[in-house]
Amino acid sequence: MNNFETVIGLEVHAQLNTATKMFCPCPQADYKAGANSAICPVCTGQPGTLPAANVKAVELGVKTGLALNCRVNEISIFARKNYFYPDLPKSYQVSQFDRPLCEAGSVEIDLKPSGSKTIRVARAHLEEDAGKSLHALGSRALDYTLVDFNRCGVPLIEIVSEPDISSADEAHAYLTELKRILQWAGVSQCDMEKGELRCDVNISLKAAAVKELGQKVEIKNLNSFKAVKDAINSEIARQTAMIERGETVAQDTRLWNEKEQKTVPMRSKEMAHDYRYFPEPDLVPLRIAAARLETAKNELGELPRARKTRFMKDFGLNNYDAGVLTSDRCLSAYFEACMKEAPPSAAEGEAKAVANLITGEFFARANELKVNPEDYLSKTISPVSLVKLAALTSAGKLSASAAKTVFAGSWGTGKTPEALMGELGLAQVSDSVQIEAWAREAIAANPDAAKDFKNGNEKALGPIVGMVMKKSGGKANPRLANEAIKKILAA
Amino acid sequence: MKIEKKDVEYIADLSRLELTGEEKELYSAQLGDILSWMDELNKADTSKVEPTAHILGLENVLRSDLPEPFPDREAILKLAPQRELDFIKVPKVIE
Ligand SMILES: [Zn+2]
Numbered sequence: 251m252n253n254f255e256t257v258i259g260l261e262v263h264a265q266l267n268t269a270t271k272m273f274c275p276c277p278q279a280d281y282k283a284g285a286n287s288a289i290c291p292v293c294t295g296q297p298g299t300l301p302a303a304n305v306k307a308v309e310l311g312v313k314t315g316l317a318l319n320c321r322v323n324e325i326s327i328f329a330r331k332n333y334f335y336p337d338l339p340k341s342y343q344v345s346q347f348d349r350p351l352c353e354a355g356s357v358e359i360d361l362k363p364s365g366s367k368t369i370r371v372a373r374a375h376l377e378e379d380a381g382k383s384l385h386a387l388g389s390r391a392l393d394y395t396l397v398d399f400n401r402c403g404v405p406l407i408e409i410v411s412e413p414d415i416s417s418a419d420e421a422h423a424y425l426t427e428l429k430r431i432l433q434w435a436g437v438s439q440c441d442m443e444k445g446e447l448r449c450d451v452n453i454s455l456k457a458a459a460v461k462e463l464g465q466k467v468e469i470k471n472l473n474s475f476k477a478v479k480d481a482i483n484s485e486i487a488r489q490t491a492m493i494e495r496g497e498t499v500a501q502d503t504r505l506w507n508e509k510e511q512k513t514v515p516m517r518s519k520e521m522a523h524d525y526r527y528f529p530e531p532d533l534v535p536l537r538i539a540a541a542r543l544e545t546a547k548n549e550l551g552e553l554p555r556a557r558k559t560r561f562m563k564d565f566g567l568n569n570y571d572a573g574v575l576t577s578d579r580c581l582s583a584y585f586e587a588c589m590k591e592a593p594p595s596a597a598e599g600e601a602k603a604v605a606n607l608i609t610g611e612f613f614a615r616a617n618e619l620k621v622n623p624e625d626y627l628s629k630t631i632s633p634v635s636l637v638k639l640a641a642l643t644s645a646g647k648l649s650a651s652a653a654k655t656v657f658a659g660s661w662g663t664g665k666t667p668e669a670l671m672g673e674l675g676l677a678q679v680s681d682s683v684q685i686e687a688w689a690r691e692a693i694a695a696n697p698d699a700a701k702d703f704k705n706g707n708e709k710a711l712g713p714i715v716g717m718v719m720k721k722s723g724g725k726a727n728p729r730l731a732n733e734a735i736k737k738i739l740a741a
Numbered sequence: 742m743k744i745e746k747k748d749v750e751y752i753a754d755l756s757r758l759e760l761t762g763e764e765k766e767l768y769s770a771q772l773g774d775i776l777s778w779m780d781e782l783n784k785a786d787t788s789k790v791e792p793t794a795h796i797l798g799l800e801n802v803l804r805s806d807l808p809e810p811f812p813d814r815e816a817i818l819k820l821a822p823q824r825e826l827d828f829i830k831v832p833k834v835i836e
Pocket of ligand 1 (some may be wrong): 271272290292293
């Protein structure tokens with residue numbers, strides 16, 4: 251029993267897809283790079299150094315805002331967020347506070363089993379990451395802490411949702427959609443294993459009848475979608491039990507303990523919620539000119555949700571296929587290139603056949619061979635060939651197994667399906683004279699089965715069709731063979 | 742504006758400063774004086790003035806996204822009081 255409404259807001263940090271850090275020319279080091287191999291006087295906070303904002307990070311921030319339907323503020327300001335922690339050498343993090351780059355956006359999420367919901371985005375702002383603290387070296391626990399500043403100063407976009415999320419499933423759907431949008435826009439690779447996407451959860455319960463919210467509990471630093479879901483469910487259970495026992499839930503900052511599957515209070519009191527923000531005197535305001543906004547809009551192009559809707563409308567695809575085909579920008583571009591090759595008069599089934607080939611055979615092989623999505627058009631099978639293959643299969647000129655062989659032969663070779671069919675002798679035979687000849691031979695070779703069939707045993711047809719397939723080397727069109735045998739036996 | 746001793750203690754704590762009792766008294770008085778001047782400024786009508794973040798009048802001082810590795814990271818690591826391997830070593834921080 252649960253008389254409580256759950257109110258959840260998410261703060262997502264995504265690592266921006268730049269070559270260098272936010273305020274210095276240090277390269278963004280690989281997550282496996284040696285400790286402190288990408289540091290400089292600026293990102294380690296040496297006295298007398300001056301930061302300069304990365305133009306690419308600003309552009310990606312603008313794209314984030316546009317992709318999340320935000321207002322991109324003409325003027326935004328960097329601010330210092332002050333706190334002391336060894337992974338923060340300047341003792342402040344450069345962020346944005348009262349005048350962020352983007353505000354008032356929204357993300358549309360899919361609900362299960364159906365329907366959708368709008369999650370409002372309060373703001374999206376630029377900031378820099380902190381360094382990394384190690385409390386153990388390999389399996390050896392340390393009684394001191396080691397600090398690596400490689401991540402220090404790496405550009406992030408922080409996306410703060412309004413508290414519009416009401417369940418762990420909705421949080422999961424929101425993160426899924428956000429990740430798809432950020433990857434699509436080229437803003438972030440969002441690889442959670444590399445820490446490129448992290449999430450803080452704010453969660454409180456309120457009695458359904460009451461207007462007032464309970465105290466807000468923050469769960470920090472969740473680094474997988476599963477952890478977000480599990481942490482929310484566990485926190486709902488904990489808070490519900492507390493309220494039912496008549497206790498009050500205190501405002502709290504907690505961490506997710508994966509092993510014990512529960513949230514635990516953050517022991518460190520270092521992160522006092524008094525950051526004493528003030529405008530960063532070393533960085534002048536950002537002005538996003540109309541021209542820059544326009545360029546970003548053009549580069550962004552059609553967004554995944556709009557493209558999905560268009561695929562359903564223009565090509566008659568179902569929700570699932572359209573969803574899969576727009577899960578990645580390059581994949582959707584590949585599908586679109588295929589549909590350009592399909593004859594304009596093509597029936598609706600044609601798009602479905604092409605979609606099936608892409609979501610099935612194409613996807614499986616591309617994943618197996620780890621083809622970079624950017625190489626779909628150049629290193630797989632050409633859209634012309636894929637469309638031809640789909641058409642040959644649906645016209646019955648190629649059996650399903652022969653289609654697989656042709657697909658494999660065409661992959662990466664540029665060979666056309668017609669050429670491969672000739673080369674491999676795979677064309678399905680639909681010539682009625684030839685099929686009838688095979689059918690007569692097959693009946694003659696199976697007199698008992700023929701008799702059984704005449705006596706009304708439909709199943710007796712199986713061995714005769716099998717014989718036709720054998721005689722034709724698998725090339726006879728099975729449907730036509732079936733019809734031919736029935737016709738002869740009925741005569 | 743009156744600054745109490747406990748305000749000074751709070752700020753000192755946030756700033757990781759250890760102050761003596763004498764210092765706390767001294768800074769309470771000094772900070773109070775400074776903030777009194779702010780009260781003076783608060784008398785000015787700023788209802789029609791845009792808040793100022795910078796006085797330079799500059800905008801968009803941006804840098805292109807070209808990597809330029811810093812050639813002497815050893816010089817930086819040497820500045821740390823303690824070091825282990827390529828890490829900077831600090832007292833234990835509890836997560
Ligand atoms: Zn640097």
